[in-house]
Each structure stands twice: as structure tokens, then as C-alpha cells.
Amino acid sequence: MNIDDDDHDEQTVDEQASDELADDQRAGDEQPEEETPEEQPEERLQKPRRNSFRKAGPKLTPEAAARQGEVTTLAFKVLGRDSAITFLNGHHEELAARPIDLAVDSAEGAARVTAVIEASRKA
Numbered sequence: 349m350n351i352d353d354d355d356h357d358e359q360t361v362d363e364q365a366s367d368e369l370a371d372d373q374r375a376g377d378e379q380p381e382e383e384t385p386e387e388q389p390e391e392r393l394q395k396p397r398r399n400s401f402r403k404a405g406p407k408l409t410p411e412a413a414a415r416q417g418e419v420t421t422l423a424f425k426v427l428g429r430d431s432a433i434t435f436l437n438g439h440h441e442e443l444a445a446r447p448i449d450l451a452v453d454s455a456e457g458a459a460r461v462t463a464v465i466e467a468s469r470k471a
Contacts, residue, residue: 408452415458419451422462426469440464 408416423432436448443450443460450457
């Protein structure tokens with residue numbers, strides 16, 4: 349093998365690479381462009397909204413929601429935020445239930461929870 353053959357091989361490789369690049373560029377011009385978001389069908393753009401963190405359950409009646417709000421507001425004012433959350437969501441021995449559940453269930457339950465909160469204010 350002589351030196352001229354090596355130069356010829358290198359030129360051939362370079363020429364092939366150049367030809368392939370040119371072919372790719374030409375082929376790219378012939379291919380259809382991808383759709384832009386404006387051109388895509390509307391249903392592909394819109395994803396369904398899901399609030400997976402929310403549990404599906406019965407909605408509160410306006411009266412039950414009002415009782416819940418009143419008891420929660422009072423507990424926050426009297427006990428402070430963290431203590432109120434702990435109190436309302438934990439089992440209370442004197443009430444034999446979760447205070448928030450009692451308040452939501454009936455006006456009598458809300459009155460019992462309010463009395464316990466007011467008693468803690470005086471203590």
C-alpha cells in the first residue's frame with residue numbers, strides 16, 4: 349500500500365461524509381414540518397383536570413358548613429392554629445368523638461364542641 353492510496357481513502361471518507369450530510373439536508377427539506385401547537389387539534393392541547401388529592405364524598409349542607417366554620421373560627425381564636433387543628437381533628441374523650449365531626453353532624457354537637465372550647469378559654 350502506498351501513501352497515495354491512504355490519501356485517496358481519506359478523501360473518499362471525507363467526500364462520503366460530505367455527501368451524506370448534503371443528502372440528509374436535502375431529505376430534511378422534503379419532509380413535512382411538524383405541526384406547531386397552534387396547528388394541533390384542540391383536544392390534544394387540553395388535558396383533563398383532576399384533583400386527585402381531593403376525596404370524593406358528600407358535600408356539606410349549608411347549615412353543616414356554617415357550623416363547621418363557626419366552630420373552627422372559635423377554636424382558632426381561642427386555641428391558636430396548631431392546637432385548634434389538633435383539637436378539632438383528634439378524638440376528644442369528654443365528647444367521645446372528633447369535635448369537627450360533632451359540629452358538622454348537628455347543632456347540638458356544635459354547641460357541645462363550643463362549650464369545650466369556651467371552657468378551655470377560662471382555664
